Amino acid sequence: MNRYREIDKNAWPRRTVFEYYRTFQNQLFNITLEVNAEPAYRMAKRTGRSFFLSMLYPLLRAVNAVPALRQRILDGERVVEFEHTAALTPILGADDTFTMALTEYADRFDAFLRQAEPAVAAAKRGEFDPAVRRRQDYFCASCVPWYGFSSLTQAALRLDQSIVILAWGKMNRSFTIPVALQLNHALADGRHVGLFLEALEKEIGSMAAYEC
Template sequence: MKYLDIENWNRKELFKHFRTMADPTFGLVADVEVSKTYQLAKEKGDSFFVRYLHACMKAINSVENLKYRIEDDKVTIYDVINASTTVARPDTTFGFSYFDYSEDFEVFNQNYLEEKERIQNSTNLLPPRYSLGCIHSSAIPWVSFTGHKEPFSGNKDNSVPQLAFGKLKKEKEKILLPVAINVNHALVDGYHVGQFFEKFQQELDKID
């Protein structure tokens, strides 16, 4: 973990501009094709959700600006971005997880399963450990949405990317997943979101 040299950053003026806004976040929704990942999960008996979340985390960790966080008046650059996602309980409530990212799917999956077990055996909303070096994500598998809005805490310096994944839909021979992403414009532009979706699709198209 290190700090960004804001004074010599080519986005210095953009950073300052968007920090003056009451709500500097922006979000969009796009479909990604998950046909190969869906088939891979089916063949291996893995959770499809964990498979595509792992691909998502690979993409997040490949985009420099998605690893930036505003802390006080500094911009922290995290070496690794971990995962924080909602985990459902049988009674329809949920808890927030926090677990370490690994490029190795088996390690990542085990980390998730341990958090899932913790949440399903407790009533706690928040995880016992947390860092801003993560993303917040949730699955909304009941609705194939085309728009999405995240709750706003009122903290305009909140800079943890927020993602949501919708209900699968079929288009001819393709299986599509709606993905919403919400980011702080002081740190992230449309270009970086485009990089994320490009890398995410590349990871989803891989067959490991």
């Protein structure tokens, strides 16, 4: 598990907002964004890399760029902020069932690929360590490449969960993909979604420079 710091809620500017939304039965909100994926797509085509991983990497970087999206609620009311979060993503196997793959954070795309490609290969074989689910330092990221969508509501294990849930869909002819987020309103709001979108557009744009 990645390192984390516990937030001192007595000195936390968001404390009042946090406590307000923690009274809600359903603390989750869902939002769907449109993102230009062309730089990542063209890089993947040029280098022969997986377009799936070429999108997962900037998504991973963008989530980690926003501190609120690295925060989790533990033991009821403790709030911690992880130094980095990984991405837990379902991989489709030959039998049309899904196995999860954990891809860790990395500062460079080539370093990301070195651990992500074997993780995806293992998931395609149906191999996954269930102990990973005991971690809190990840977000869930699903790709649905068969169709686009204009709105998506994610499944929720609990209506007060704090793990970020993310999905992205099929790219259209304008190189646009939908990206859906589910966040806990006690930790994040529309401003944080805007910061995520800004970071994601920057990260996707930077993929054009990769030659690995």
